[in-house]
Amino acid sequence: MADYRFVATVAPGAEEALSAELSSLGIPAKAGIAAVLFQGSLEAGLRACLHSRIASRVLLELSHFPVRSADELFRSVKRIPWHEHIDPDSTIAVDFLGRSGIIRDARFGALKTKDGIVDRLRAETGRRPSVSPQQPDVQINVHLRNNHATVALDLSGQPLHLRGRGRATGPAPLRETLAAALLWITGWPQQQRALLDPMCGSATFLSEAAGWAAGLAPGLHRERWGFDAWKQHDPFLWRALQHQARQQLRDPPSSPTILGRDRAGSSLGAARSNLMRYSLEAWVGLAVQPLEALEAPDGAGVMITNPPYGVRLGQVNELHELYATLGDTMRRRLLGWDCWIFCGEPALAKKVGLRANARHPLKNGPIDCRLLHYPIAASAPVGRGRS
Ligand SMILES: C[S@@+](CC[C@H](N)C(=O)[O-])C[C@H]1O[C@@H](n2cnc3c(N)ncnc32)[C@H](O)[C@@H]1O
Secondary structure (H helix, E strand, O other), rough: OOOOOEEOOOOOHHHHHHHHHHHHHOOOEEEOOOEEEEEOHHHHHHHHHHHHOOOOOEEEEEEEEEOOHHHHHHHHHOOHHHOOOOOOEEEEEEEOOOOOOOOHHHHHHHHHHHHHHHHHHHHOOOHHHEEEEOOOOOEEEEEEEEEEEEEEOOOOOOOOOOOOOOOOOOOOOHHHHHHHHHHHHOOOHHHHOOOEEEEOOOOOOOOOOOOHHHHHOOOOOOOOOOOOOOOOOHHHHHHHHHHHHOOOOOOOOOOOOOOEEEEHHHHHHHHHHHHHOOOOHHHHHEEOOOOHHHOOOOOOEEEEEEEOOOOOOOOHHHHHHHHHHHHHHHHHHHOOOEEEEEOOOOOOHHHOOOOOOOEEEEEEEOEEEEEEEEEEOOOOOOOOOOO
């Protein structure tokens, strides 16, 4: 059985979470920079596509070589036996990331790569693929770093945060893959205790959590993949993996312990519609409730929330009060809860008025964020400290 090298890309800061998630899926993996590496049969790559909630893309490495000139890039790309991977009648696109002293512009790198692919295919078959940047049949990914290029086939095609049935959004929604990474860091998927998001918006945390609890493979509802038109794709293996994934689906509990609150009814409408698209509505209890009036559920569990932090929602000054209220609510009403706040504005995080015992740096798109951990003691009072 062929042994392939795979690269799963991920939001910076979530590499360890993805590596642990893949290991839990039986795919031993090594964390890199904004990526996780693993090796194995095609099945390992397809399983990562179907089951990883955290990976952004899964790439299958085709070649790795030095790039000391633009011509070397072209010639090394042309050496790859593209006719074994791509039908010349299909469409392609090249996603080129990184730059060097020689390849200063990613568009130039993409053009040289495309020329190498087209030349080789024309030499082998007498035909050439056309380029379709938006919806290619086969997407090629090139990553240039330290004057070395890695050329890979993108097995995911569309990024994996697209779970297949679309999504309604509230203000400033999180990406599904990032929300899943944050949940993983809290330890919730491994324990599945009660979960509460008191400012849940369109409920990205909660729908990812519900998917985990329901045993719903995140790729099960996707219909288009980057490997569909790959000449070495194994549709029998893929169908067998989908079949196994369907067998793992679980029934919802009689009363949900995954809970979402928000002051905005419109956000909860989006949340409900998202859960229904994936038949997850019975796993999550939603209610309109402002943070100021939060009624803590019985028992303890994990609270995670992504309050507005002023970049896309509200102004920093107006939000000081909200963060102070959040700190008070955690201290007074969430005794014994493991509380986590995802925030991109340190000045606001300070307003929580509690000392975070861990801070995980992560990127939310271009924004530097922190996932802050506040374990709240089971008995009051918890004094004010510095964040
Ligand atoms: C950044 S959004 C959360 C986005 C969410 N994580 C998602 O992925 O859709 C912040 C949410 O906080 C809610 N919010 C703001 N102030 C609130 C308050 N005082 N009580 C409850 N919810 C509040 C907003 O309505 C908004 O939905």
